[in-house]
Amino acid sequence: MSLQYPPDKHWWAHNFPFVLGRGDSDHVVWDGNTFCGWNSHYELYWGLIQRAYDFCIKYRGEKEWRAYEDGNDHWLRSSALFEEIKEAVAEVVDQEHAATITSDFTARMERLAEEADNFPLPSEDRPRLQKEQSTSIFNFQRWFSRVVDYVSASWEAVKLVLLERYKLSPRLTVTKSINYPPEGDEFLF
Amino acid sequence: MFTAGHFPRDITRPRGGSSIIERSSLYSVFDEIVLLEYLTPETRQQLEMFNRKKEKLYNDTMQELQLEFRFIWLFDTREACKVAIRSRNG
Numbered sequence: 173m174s175l176q177y178p179p180d181k182h183w184w185a186h187n188f189p190f191v192l193g194r195g196d197s198d199h200v201v202w203d204g205n206t207f208c209g210w211n212s213h214y215e216l217y218w219g220l221i222q223r224a225y226d227f228c229i230k231y232r233g234e235k236e237w238r239a240y241e242d243g244n245d246h247w248l249r250s251s252a253l254f255e256e257i258k259e260a261v262a263e264v265v266d267q268e269h270a271a272t273i274t275s276d277f278t279a280r281m282e283r284l285a286e287e288a289d290n291f292p293l294p295s296e297d298r299p300r301l302q303k304e305q306s307t308s309i310f311n312f313q314r315w316f317s318r319v320v321d322y323v324s325a326s327w328e329a330v331k332l333v334l335l336e337r338y339k340l341s342p343r344l345t346v347t348k349s350i351n352y353p354p355e356g357d358e359f360l361f
Numbered sequence: 362m363f364t365a366g367h368f369p370r371d372i373t374r375p376r377g378g379s380s381i382i383e384r385s386s387l388y389s390v391f392d393e394i395v396l397l398e399y400l401t402p403e404t405r406q407q408l409e410m411f412n413r414k415k416e417k418l419y420n421d422t423m424q425e426l427q428l429e430f431r432f433i434w435l436f437d438t439r440e441a442c443k444v445a446i447r448s449r450n451g
Contacts, residue, residue, distance in 0.1 A: 190435075195435065195438075
């Protein structure tokens with residue numbers, strides 16, 4: 173994401189959800205609000221998308237979500253800003269105009285970032301959103317759950333062989349072919 | 362391998378999320394949990410091939426039906442996320 177030049181179309185088509193923060197539950201509280209989409213003109217607004225990505229990783233996390241739960245509207249304002257960015261990067265404009273848009277949104281994100289820097293860290297007495305992994309070597313609960321898993325799986329296997337033998341017989345359905353272009357679908361932009 | 366990771370009692374085993382999502386809304390059509398300990402390089406390749414074919418079938422079917430929905434497959438592990446992001450960093 174720190175590269176000077178935007179990625180190729182194929183990379184973008186397969187990885188843009190990661191750019192939006194989906195899957196990065198260590199940093200981002202995912203609420204579905206995004207700053208761009210699959211059809212955004214990332215090649216034109218690459219600098220803005222890089223800045224929005226950094227903002228998302230840093231200021232759309234648990235700390236900001238806690239502040240929102242405590243009544244601060246920072247989260248809503250950053251969501252609204254994301255919505256504006258998403259609309260802006262869907263438009264094709266000339267380079268000069270794109271640079272102006274980028275600097276405008278960057279300044280607004282910086283103001284929100286400064287505000288979020290002053291939020292208190294999430295207090296330890298409140299449960300974290302993300303489940304933390306146990307670090308102990310032996311964990312009785314984990315051991316017990318594995319035993320339960322193995323017993324359940326064994327029971328399912330016995331049931332299949334003794335009581336549900338019809339599931340082992342070959343399917344009666346006939347596969348039906350769907351004619352589709354050998355080259356597959358193409359992305360429209 | 363598939364759905365075995367859905368057992369909610371033990372969340373400590375490393376797992377990945379295999380999802381097909383609609384690319385505009387980012388809604389999931391399905392999310393499967395895969396226990397990473399069962400993925401060898403070979404089965405990982407099979408998993409990817411299977412899901413890429415599934416993604417293609419979804420999209421070609423939508424195209425045939427003249428519907429605007431298009432889908433992408435994501436294998437969502439923290440590792441995958443980092444690889445995707447870092448691959449642009451050289």
